Amino acid sequence: MAPSHPPRVLLVTREPVLHQRSGSTTLVLGLLELLRAEGCEVEVFCTLACSRSPKMVFRRQAEFPAGVRFRVPGYLRMGSLYVRTMWAKAWSRDVCRAAKRLSIFKPLAWAVKKLYGEALYTNAWDLTVATDAEVAAAGREAQRFGATCVIANYAFWAPLFAQLPSQLPTMVIAHDLLSARVQRMLSAGAELDCPAIDEATEIDWLNAPKVVLAAQAAEAELLRTKLQSTVMVQPIVLKPMFTARDVRPHHCFFVGGNILPNVTGLQFFLAEVWPRVRASVPDATIEIAGSVCGAELAEFHQPGVMLLGRVDTLNELYDRAALCVVPLLVGSGIKIKLLEALSYGKAIVSTSVGVQGLEAWTTDAISVADDAESFAAAVVEAMESTTKRQQLERGAQRLVRERFSPRSEPVQTFVRMLLGQ
DSSP states (O other), rough: OOOOOOOOEEEEESSSSSSSSSSHHHHHHHHHHHHHHTTOOOEEEOOOGGSSOOOOOOOSSOOOOOEEEEEEEOOEETEEEEOOOOOOOOOOOOHHHTTOOOOHHHHHHHHHHHHHHGGGSSSOOOOOEEEOHHHHHHEEEEEEHHSEEEEESSSGGHHHHSSSOSSOOEEOOOOSSHHHHHHHHHHOOOOSSSSSOOHHHHHHTTSSSSEEEESHHHHHHHTTTOOOSSSEEEOOOOOOOOOSSSSSEEEEEEEOOSHHHHHHHHHHIIIHHHHHHHOTTTTTTTESSSSGGGGGGGSSSSSTEEEEESSSHHHHHHHEEEEEEEESSSOSSOOOOHHHHHHTTEEEEEOOOTTTOOOOTTTTTOEESSSHHHHHHHHHHHOOOOHHHHHHHHHHHHHIIISTTTTTTTHHHHOOOOOOO
């Protein structure tokens, strides 16, 4: 018999879930979709104003599932824009970020850092532990909303769980192993874009909630050996966008933001892979979309490379691409660019980093290559062989239907376990 009142789920987040072109946003939106489909009342509560990294303005581009409430105290909403301009701390954060590019701001940045100390975080990705103000605000909201379950977006929300009633179900979306990501970036000689989180700290954080939602089966197995919390693998939910219009056989596509994994991956692809592709297929072309086009890469200026920058829609770009490339060398978690390409049923060539978390299912759906020569050979084969390209497309479409659709058995099993049915 169905309960008299639907579950009331509060999702607490520092970042306001801005867009659908990141793996973390995809996981959050997929979970919200599943909860709403099961009749839960859902609210997303954003604590950006109480954090160490406040923004003066942000635009929420992602569309939440119908019926999901969104609250972000401290900001004035103007359509899709959220604004709070008269705010010294937010101005100070922007000054510090500008100082990384323009030396004229460095004296002022030094002064505001002295003023705020650890209360201000200025790197790209704020994974610092939740502030006292964030914890207090989220606790009040859980009580006001009458939450029967609280889910936190990222493990740094650990202090919140100690403040909630002990009988309240609590969960955290782990996304990926942050400490492992830090170590991979350091090993690759890359500059960190987040705090240097160590494994002991992360394990303490992940032991705070009752349930940890992992993005990958391999990470879930590892976490089960280290945690007292229950660990579940959160399934990926994709909306099929299969099309086959206006495909250009010698054309490929890449989309991504201006973050280090994308920049280093494109540098490798354009410097070492693309010349080999053009040597075999002289009319080969690639379109690159997203803010990654703002990176200062000399390799962008090559024959056949077209920079589109930010675009309003990706549909036509995917339609005309014969294949998509995911040449990532560093990074962790499920890669959104790979998921998007799968949802469009496209042929894909990726490095092993790009398919992390999907290795068990991608044998006939993705060509995997890690060195420049084999990556180029896989791209050329997908361009030149209609048989190979169609084989990869069929594999991608089958993977979406059998593993990632909302009604697939893995997704339905997860929902039943999550809601205790």
